[in-house]
Amino acid sequence: MPRRTQSGGRKNRHRPQRYKDVLHGNGGHRANDFRCAGCRLDVSLVAPGTAHRNHCPNCLTSLHVDHRIPGDRASTCHGRMEALSLTVRPDGEWMIIHQCQSCGELSANRIAGDDNMLPLMRLALRPLGAGSIASSALLTTL
Amino acid sequence: MSSDNLAHHQSTINHVLNTDTFSCVWCGLTVSAQAPDGTRRNHCPSCLHSKHVMDQIEGGPSACGSKMSPIAIAVLRTGDWMIIHRCVRCDELTSNPVSTDDNQLILMRMAVRPLAQPPFPLEAFGTL
Numbered sequence: 564m565p566r567r568t569q570s571g572g573r574k575n576r577h578r579p580q581r582y583k584d585v586l587h588g589n590g591g592h593r594a595n596d597f598r599c600a601g602c603r604l605d606v607s608l609v610a611p612g613t614a615h616r617n618h619c620p621n622c623l624t625s626l627h628v629d630h631r632i633p634g635d636r637a638s639t640c641h642g643r644m645e646a647l648s649l650t651v652r653p654d655g656e657w658m659i660i661h662q663c664q665s666c667g668e669l670s671a672n673r674i675a676g677d678d679n680m681l682p683l684m685r686l687a688l689r690p691l692g693a694g695s696i697a698s699s700a701l702l703t704t705l
Numbered sequence: 706m707s708s709d710n711l712a713h714h715q716s717t718i719n720h721v722l723n724t725d726t727f728s729c730v731w732c733g734l735t736v737s738a739q740a741p742d743g744t745r746r747n748h749c750p751s752c753l754h755s756k757h758v759m760d761q762i763e764g765g766p767s768a769c770g771s772k773m774s775p776i777a778i779a780v781l782r783t784g785d786w787m788i789i790h791r792c793v794r795c796d797e798l799t800s801n802p803v804s805t806d807d808n809q810l811i812l813m814r815m816a817v818r819p820l821a822q823p824p825f826p827l828e829a830f831g832t833l
């Protein structure tokens with residue numbers, strides 16, 4: 564059982580937080596940027612509409628850095644993740660399904676406000692492409 | 706395992722699965738575990754739901770065992786369609802081939818869903 568009476572005496576003694584020299588601080592070189600593994604664009608981590616950018620707004624490519632929990636950055640793979648497909652959440656928001664080109668793992672990620680509309684539309688139209696099951700099925704039902 | 710052994714192993718599995726059925730975790734339908742093309746089914750052909758039995762990240766069996774909902778269609782470079790499933794309990798994603806007797810209506814609905822709910826006005830694309 565912890566003895567709370569001792570720490571109780573310290574309660575009012577406020578110790579200022581020590582200054583921490585962290586790598587992701589604002590002063591670091593390119594601290595808020597990453598270079599896209601797909602198109603080599605320098606991308607800012609700050610994205611409109613999301614807390615944390617996890618894919619390139621230009622070509623939608625991502626990196627395999629998370630393990631089981633989004634944002635845990637616990638994966639040792641670091642393979643290139645390509646946009647494979649789209650899904651729609653119950654609230655109507657589009658999610659990109661990424662697949663790692665090294666290990667095959669899948670992840671679902673929210674789109675950002677400044678994601679390039681063209682690759683997004685290309686993904687959305689992919690099942691309806693010429694010769695696909697969808698277009699032949701649509702043609703036979705029309 | 707040599708390719709001969711592997712082939713024998715596969716035919717043994719197929720033989721066992723010929724009479725094998727499973728009950729869908731979502732709609733309760735009893736379906737044959739073997740798809741028309743002889744491969745092992747991993748989802749119900751009627752409602753397309755699946756069960757979380759394989760661990761995609763570590764490999765091997767998963768202890769989860771929850772229901773998996775179909776959330777997206779992925780088109781491979783070969784033109785083949787895959788169904789992306791997400792586990793309702795642990796959120797893990799899987800990708801599995803579409804069977805010839807899978808429910809076409811649900812497949813189509815999933816395929817066109819993003820276009821029905823675009824996050825930006827489609828007029829921006831003109832004659833796309």
Ligand SMILES: [Zn+2]
Pocket residue numbers: 599600601602603604619620621622623624
């Ligand atoms: Zn890029």
Ligand SMILES: [Zn+2]
Pocket residue numbers: 627640641642663664665666667668
């Ligand atoms: Zn990977």
Ligand SMILES: [Zn+2]
Pocket residue numbers: 729730731732733734749750751752753754
């Ligand atoms: Zn079912």
Ligand SMILES: [Zn+2]
Pocket residue numbers: 757769770771792793794795796797
């Ligand atoms: Zn699960």
